[in-house]
Amino acid sequence: xxxxxxxxxxxxxxxxxxxxxxxxxxxxxxxxxxxxxxxxxxxxxxxxxxxxxxxxxxxxxxxxxxxxxxxxxxxxxxxxxxxxxxxxxxxxxxxxxxxxxxxxxxxxxxxxxxxxxxxxxxxxxxxxxxxxxxxxxxxxxxxxxxxxxxxxxxxxxxxxxxxxxxxxxxxxxxxxxxxxxxxxxxxxxxxxxxxxxxxxxxxxxxxxxxxxxxxxxxxxxxxxxxxxxxxxxxxxxxxx
Amino acid sequence: xxxxxxxxxxxxxxxxxxxxxxxxxxxxxxxxxxxxxxxxxxxxxxxxxxxxxxxxxxxxxxxxxxxxxxxxxxxxxxxxxxxxxxxxxxxxxxxxxxxxxxxxxxxxxxxxxxxxxxxxxxxxxxxxxxxxxxxxxxxxxxxxxxxxxxxxxxxxxxxxxxxxxxxxxxxxxxxxxxxxxxxxxxxxxxxxxxxxxxxxxxxxxxxxxxxxxxxxxxxxxxxxxxxxxxxxxxxxxxxxxxxxxxxxxxxxxxxxxxxxxxxxxxxxxxxxxxxxxxxxxxxxxxxxxxxxxxxxxxx
Amino acid sequence: xxxxxxxxxxxxxxxxxxxxxxxxxxxxxxxxxxxxxxxxxxxxxxxxxxxxxxxxxxxxxxxxxxxxxxxxxxxxxxxxxxxxxxxxxxxxxxxxxxxxxxxxxxxxxxxxxxxxxxxxxxxxxxxxxxxxxxxxxxxxxxxxxxxxxxxxxxxxxxxxxxxxxxxxxxxxxxxxxxxxxxxxxxxxxxxxxxxxxxxxxxxxxxxxxxxxxxxxxxxxxxxxxxxxxxxxxxxxxxxxxxxxxxxxxxxxxxxxxxxxxxxxxxxxxxxxxxxxxxxx
Numbered sequence: 001x002x003x004x005x006x007x008x009x010x011x012x013x014x015x016x017x018x019x020x021x022x023x024x025x026x027x028x029x030x031x032x033x034x035x036x037x038x039x040x041x042x043x044x045x046x047x048x049x050x051x052x053x054x055x056x057x058x059x060x061x062x063x064x065x066x067x068x069x070x071x072x073x074x075x076x077x078x079x080x081x082x083x084x085x086x087x088x089x090x091x092x093x094x095x096x097x098x099x100x101x102x103x104x105x106x107x108x109x110x111x112x113x114x115x116x117x118x119x120x121x122x123x124x125x126x127x128x129x130x131x132x133x134x135x136x137x138x139x140x141x142x143x144x145x146x147x148x149x150x151x152x153x154x155x156x157x158x159x160x161x162x163x164x165x166x167x168x169x170x171x172x173x174x175x176x177x178x179x180x181x182x183x184x185x186x187x188x189x190x191x192x193x194x195x196x197x198x199x200x201x202x203x204x205x206x207x208x209x210x211x212x213x214x215x216x217x218x219x220x221x222x223x224x225x226x227x228x229x230x231x232x233x234x235x236x237x238x239x240x
Numbered sequence: 241x242x243x244x245x246x247x248x249x250x251x252x253x254x255x256x257x258x259x260x261x262x263x264x265x266x267x268x269x270x271x272x273x274x275x276x277x278x279x280x281x282x283x284x285x286x287x288x289x290x291x292x293x294x295x296x297x298x299x300x301x302x303x304x305x306x307x308x309x310x311x312x313x314x315x316x317x318x319x320x321x322x323x324x325x326x327x328x329x330x331x332x333x334x335x336x337x338x339x340x341x342x343x344x345x346x347x348x349x350x351x352x353x354x355x356x357x358x359x360x361x362x363x364x365x366x367x368x369x370x371x372x373x374x375x376x377x378x379x380x381x382x383x384x385x386x387x388x389x390x391x392x393x394x395x396x397x398x399x400x401x402x403x404x405x406x407x408x409x410x411x412x413x414x415x416x417x418x419x420x421x422x423x424x425x426x427x428x429x430x431x432x433x434x435x436x437x438x439x440x441x442x443x444x445x446x447x448x449x450x451x452x453x454x455x456x457x458x459x460x461x462x463x464x465x466x467x468x469x470x471x472x473x474x475x476x477x478x479x480x481x482x483x484x485x486x487x488x489x490x491x492x493x494x495x496x497x498x499x500x501x502x503x504x505x506x507x508x509x510x511x512x513x514x515x516x517x518x519x520x521x522x523x524x525x526x527x528x529x530x531x532x533x534x535x536x537x538x539x
Numbered sequence: 540x541x542x543x544x545x546x547x548x549x550x551x552x553x554x555x556x557x558x559x560x561x562x563x564x565x566x567x568x569x570x571x572x573x574x575x576x577x578x579x580x581x582x583x584x585x586x587x588x589x590x591x592x593x594x595x596x597x598x599x600x601x602x603x604x605x606x607x608x609x610x611x612x613x614x615x616x617x618x619x620x621x622x623x624x625x626x627x628x629x630x631x632x633x634x635x636x637x638x639x640x641x642x643x644x645x646x647x648x649x650x651x652x653x654x655x656x657x658x659x660x661x662x663x664x665x666x667x668x669x670x671x672x673x674x675x676x677x678x679x680x681x682x683x684x685x686x687x688x689x690x691x692x693x694x695x696x697x698x699x700x701x702x703x704x705x706x707x708x709x710x711x712x713x714x715x716x717x718x719x720x721x722x723x724x725x726x727x728x729x730x731x732x733x734x735x736x737x738x739x740x741x742x743x744x745x746x747x748x749x750x751x752x753x754x755x756x757x758x759x760x761x762x763x764x765x766x767x768x769x770x771x772x773x774x775x776x777x778x779x780x781x782x783x784x785x786x787x788x789x790x791x792x793x794x795x796x797x798x799x800x801x802x803x804x805x806x807x808x809x810x811x812x813x814x815x816x817x818x819x
Contacts, residue, residue, distance in 0.1 A: 035726035036697070050431055071437035079435055087428035091450045093257050095250065097429075101436035111250055129250075130257040138582075148432060167581035167753065172796035172807035179806065194726070201798030201807075224801050239727035240800060 001026040001156055001188045002047065007056035009039070009046050016042040017054070018212040024205075026155070029182060029189040031203030033196050033236070038209040040192045041082075044158050047190070048079045060156060071105060078149040082161040084141035088133040094118075094144045095129030101151040117147040121177060139170035143177065150185070159191045163198065175202060196240040200224070208233050268530055275526020281519025288335040296329035300486050309502045319504040322494065327508050330486035334509070337398065337487045338516065341471040341480075342464050344402035345409055350463075353413025354456050358448050360414065361421025363440060371414070379411040383470055391479045398487070401480040405470055409463060416459055420452040454531040461524030465517040472513050488513050543715060543747040544571040544593065547607040551588045551597065551771075560602060564588050565771035571715075575741060575748045577758030577779065579793075580768035586751045589768070590717045593749075594633055595623045611714060629659050632708035636720040638700030642692040642707075649688030652676070652707050659711045675706040679736050698729035702736060709740055716741070719751045734761055755782075755793050767793070770817040789816050 002024040009017040017039040024030040032040040046054050049065055058065045061076045081087040088097055095114050102110040118124055121143040133141055142162065149157060162178070163171040175198065182189055193199050199206050200223055207217040208230070216230040228234050269275055288295060297317065298304075304324035312319040318327040360371040387404035394400045421444075424430060430447050438447075474480035475489025483490060488509040495506025551564035564585040569576070580586040591597050593608065595615070608615040610626065618626075627633075635641045643651055652672040657663055663671075669688075676684035679702040692700060701721060708716060718737065722730040738761070741748045752758050758765055759782045767775040767790045775787040785791055792810040 035728065048435060050435075070434070074435060074437045079432070081428040081432070083428065087432060089429040089447060089450075093254055096254065100433065100438075104433075104436050104438050104442065130253045132257065132261065145432075152436065168755075168793060169581065169796050169810040172798075172809050175798065176806045176809065196727075197798045197800050197802075200800045201802065201804065235728055237800065239731055 001028070001061055002030075002190065003057070003059040004043075004047065005057040007043065007046065007054060007058065009042050009051060009054045011053065015212050017046065020209075020212075020214050021056075022207055022214070022217070024156075024188060024190055026188055027186060028205065029191065029203045031199035031206035032190065032192045032209060033194065033199045033206055034209035034215075035194055035236075037211070039212040040209045041160055043209070044079075044160050044190065044192050048077065048158055049073065050079075074101070074105070074154070075152050076154055077156040077158065078152065078154040079158045079160065080142070080145050080149050080162050083165050084138045084145060085165070087145050088141055090133055093130045093132055094123075094136070097133075098144065098148045098151055101148065105152060107152075113151070114147075117150055118144075120150070120181070121147045122173075123147070137170075138166050139173060142166065142174055146174075146177070146181070150181070153185075154187075156188045156190070159189060161193055162191065164193065164195070171198070178202065196236050208236065265530065269526060272526045272529065274522045275529075278519045278522025278524075278526060281515060282523055285335055285339065285516055285519070288332050289339045292332045292336060296326075296332045298326035298329045300325060300330040300333040301484050309498065309505070311502070312504055318508045319502065321491070321505045322498065327491075327504060330491065331488070331509060331512055334486040334488045334491065334512075337481055337485060338468055338471070341398060341402050341405075342467050344399070345405045345467050346460055346464060349406045349409035350413050350456060350460050353410035354417045354449065354452060356410075357414035357417025357419075358421045358444050358452055361418035362425045362444050362448050364425075368418075372418070375411045375414045378408060381408055383408045384473065387474055387479055396479050396482055398481045398485070401471060401474045404474075405467055409467065412463075413456055413459060416455050417449075417452040420455055421448050424448050424451045458524055458528040458531055461520050461527055465520035465524070468513060468517050468520070542570045542572055543611055544569075544749075545607060545609045546570075546589075546593065546605065549589060549592060549605045549608065550603070551585070551592055552602045554600065554602075563771055564592070567768070567771070567773055569766060569773070569776075571747050571749060573745050573747050574764060575738075575750060575762040577750045577752065577762035577765045578768060579752060579755045579758050579765055581753055583770070584768040585771040586768050587719050590633070590719055590749055590751050594627055594631055594717060595620075596627070596633070628655065628708075628713075629711050630713050631715045631717070632711075632713040634701070634704050634708055634716065634718045634721045637724045638695070638697065638704045639692065641704055642700065644692050647689050647691055648695070648703050649673075649676075652703075652710055655707050656710055671710060675710040676703070678709075678740070679703070679706045680732075681706075696729075697725050698733060701725060701729075701733050705733070705736060705740070709744070709746075712744060713746065715747045715749070717749045717751070720753070721750075722757070723752070723754070730757075737761075755790075756797065772817065774816060787816075788813070 004023070005021045007017055007020045008015070020039070020043060022030070032043060034040045042051065045051055047058055047060070047065070049070070060073065063073065063076065065073060088094065095118070098117055099110040099114045102113060107113070114129065118128055123140060123143050133144070136144070159178070163174050166174060178189070179202070181187060189202070191199060191202055200220055203220065205217065205219050206223070208215040210232055216228070216233050218228070228237070302325065304320070307316065307320045307324035309322060310316050310320040310324070316326050316328070318331065320326055321330070356371050356375070360368045383405060386408055387401060390400050390404040425448065430443055433443055433447055471480055472489030472492065475487045476493045478490070478493065481487030481490055491509040492506045495509070498505050547568045549564055549567045550562065552560040552562045555561045567585070567589055578586045578589065588597065592603055592605070597603060605616055610631065613626070615623065642648070649669070649672055652675065653665070653668045656668045656671055673684045673688060676687055681687050681699065681702055687699070695703060721737070722733055725733060737748070740746065750758060750762055759779045762779050765777055765779050765782060766773055767787065769789050775785055775790045777785055782794070785794065789810070792808070795808045796810055798807060
């Protein structure tokens, strides 16, 4: 589903990602874990096409992201952002925001699909569609962001620290929701987080990053069994 | 199957939601007494302009030489000018001219500035550079000088004065809109729209411009105060409305000669300009306290 | 041993849009000795406001009422603003979450610490203040304090900035330190370092510490006692070592809803908020 080879991201002199590659199979949940400055978020945003200055190859579902038009990519891969407080437009009600991707792409019946999506993420009922983002809590806003990301029925969902800005009890709800959606809709996830416990709960395979480079890639089972190759990973586990 | 209503007319529901938001905003506005005072002044101006024929006591244009320079009295509430015309009535009719100039300038300068700034800030690159240099050039031109040049070329009059003011009034809106656009274009909700395939046009019109509106509206109210003063200034030096039009600035100008003995001829229109300008400033202050996200503070 | 801090029935409220008041802290009472007390709660629980009202740094539009609030026997409720100001920084210090926002960006780090010292005691000369500043930078385990002295806040890493912040606050040897989410903005590896410094300072100088955080696990490992707040009220007070025996369903819910590396992969238990938790 996702192939990254020899990725190098350079922000005018500052190297954010260096010689990184990874593959994610369809239906898998893959985690990127590291501390601030490790490059994990930059990697994710580059895969999504939000960065201009990178070299290497990125292929999503076989499509080379450099050569594929944006609207075609939008039907395959979407993103959920970290901060629920800034990922929704303050001036539109959430029904409009969830429907927008569908309107942009000329999909039929956006109202019906919006109602279905909101129901799917647990914001059903007559009231939510016509609320403004500031009337919703952080957890509710993140649900809206997830609904919006699913509007075009993508196969791959990129999640950038999806629960870092939320209280732990809300985090549990959102993580449960994400797992349920992955199963029901057959999605592939790539999740970025600094929280190793969250990654190990959500992902079958994970990659540890440090200073713009991958340190180690391992499976959840290996993590739990303590089969750690690298000391840095060990320090992350100890601190978790 | 689904408990979420597929509302028959979603646009109506959205409008209802926006109206509820506006009512909340209005309630918070009402708690600011100075802002309310400003609003009242502005509404009075609009009222006077709308109902001038019914509010005036005399014909503002008809001279009455027997009442020349009459002092304020029961018949001439604010006295009469050098041609015996009732100053109160001229003031009321003059409010229309004031409103006309303000409207002309705002309606042309604000949207133009907003669009230029929003496009400039969102698109960046050479478009931004070119637009901003043009903005710099217009910012550097002094208003009154440009007005003189216009009048020399096209002749004096209200419309030409308004045109002159417009040409120098749009750049601040462009700067303001650009500043907002620079922030908004990198926000996650705009990125989300890009990821869905939105064109830059759609992003500018539906995402960036709505976010620029608050600062632009606040600026507009402050500008109105300034435009009134500039227009009065132009009228004062004879470049704006021409006699016999009851433009307040022109009234002050003719009243200059009589300022010592018949003070009302110059002072009353001057007071009117002052009050209306103050009203717009107070309104603008209150709006800024409510709309400016940097100043948001719950009192 | 008399208590360092005593708060009885604290209420903090803010005006809302309808003209009424939103109660943010509702009837909080606590005592603190020379120990490490953790206050845990989610956003909106009122934990930060409690700390700030003790220090007297709430915004002017907050309505505060309290039956009794005392610091080392001094009645804070009756204290003049001047007295409170002299206590703040001198005998009571506060560390905030992000050093980027709490350090003055246009002054070097050293100058800020010197300023903090000299505010406390005008008689301290520049040279002595400088020496004390360097000493305090050393005490927070900053290698090469002489060169860090001349750095600006934006040149420091998060962990170093927080250590500077701690240094600035303890340089006047306060009796009480309030730390509001001091490690939330830091990477996990730096976190342990900063916490051990805090621990060392508190035990060596005999300070009382109020540690405010949303992270129950962290607080339980670091503090002696834990207070759990929900919707402006205290729902549980328990010794950190006995956290697993917590009684209140909210505390138990908070403990169980976290994922663990070697935990179960079943859906995480979700908090079922009861209205009754916000009462009594």
